[in-house]
Amino acid sequence: MRLEYFEMIDRVVALDRDAGTIHAQADVPAVSPIFEGHFPGHPIMPGVLLLETMAQAAGYLALARNGLVQMPFFAGSSKAKFRRFVVPDTVMDIRAKLVHDGSGYAVFETRIDQDGRVADAEVMLRIMDFPAEDLRQAMLARARTIGLGAGIEAELAP
Amino acid sequence: MTAQSTFEIVANVIAETSEIPREKITPESHSIDDLGIDSLDFLDIVFALDKKFGIKIPFERWTQEVNEGKASVDDYFVLKNLCARIDELVAKKNAGA
Numbered sequence: 502m503r504l505e506y507f508e509m510i511d512r513v514v515a516l517d518r519d520a521g522t523i524h525a526q527a528d529v530p531a532v533s534p535i536f537e538g539h540f541p542g543h544p545i546m547p548g549v550l551l552l553e554t555m556a557q558a559a560g561y562l563a564l565a566r567n568g569l570v571q572m573p574f575f576a577g578s579s580k581a582k583f584r585r586f587v588v589p590d591t592v593m594d595i596r597a598k599l600v601h602d603g604s605g606y607a608v609f610e611t612r613i614d615q616d617g618r619v620a621d622a623e624v625m626l627r628i629m630d631f632p633a634e635d636l637r638q639a640m641l642a643r644a645r646t647i648g649l650g651a652g653i654e655a656e657l658a659p
Numbered sequence: 660m661t662a663q664s665t666f667e668i669v670a671n672v673i674a675e676t677s678e679i680p681r682e683k684i685t686p687e688s689h690s691i692d693d694l695g696i697d698s699l700d701f702l703d704i705v706f707a708l709d710k711k712f713g714i715k716i717p718f719e720r721w722t723q724e725v726n727e728g729k730a731s732v733d734d735y736f737v738l739k740n741l742c743a744r745i746d747e748l749v750a751k752k753n754a755g756a
Binding site for chain 1: 717
């Protein structure tokens with residue numbers, strides 16, 4: 502994870518586009534300015550960043566399903582729960598499951614595990630045309646870096 | 660499906676999803692102009708209606724048609740018209756089943 506750049510997902514472990522599921526992992530950094538403030542003497546991942554991490558896993562699933570032709574944006578969440586602390590220098594397992602594929606939006610059940618459940622939320626993403634080609638190229642590069650493209654490389658047009 | 664009309668279901672969903680009192684919602688209500696529902700609230704409503712009716716409201720296409728001037732906002736966002744569109748989608752789904 503590069504928290505300051507909002508790069509929350511490090512790798513895709515499993516992706517099933519047809520079933521609408523993704524399993525990804527994130528390495529929580531040992532050191533980050535975020536931990537200096539949140540909290541002094543008790544560094545833990547902020548809940549909002551756990552929610553962002555779950556939304557990004559759902560986002561990569563949405564990207565994989567549409568072959569990176571449209572961009573998902575975080576539009577809403579409900580029932581977010583943060584059950585346990587996530588501390589620096591650990592690994593999180595993030596899972597997202599598509600529960601409704603709407604027109605221009607999609608809804609996912611997401612969760613984070615670390616030896617048991619850490620957080621869960623329902624996430625809604627608005628799916629729109631890429632507003633800028635630079636963004637699409639950046640997402641393509643990121644998708645390849647985290648291994649999202651492994652199963653869909655043929656569809657990832659340059 | 661119960662004997663509830665499409666409008667009753669839609670109005671209840673809007674009242675539950677937004678903070679609009681149920682009695683303010685009529686078939687003539689314009690969801691944007693009269694009820695003040697913004698596009699994000701509308702997505703929540705579409706999600707609830709998709710689930711309730713087992714359909715996929717083509718929200719993206721509607722928005723595009725309105726933006727391109729091919730349809731008027733009223734065609735989709737006045738509630739009686741929205742209900743008519745939903746009835747069409749449900750009929751189409753049932754015909755294909």
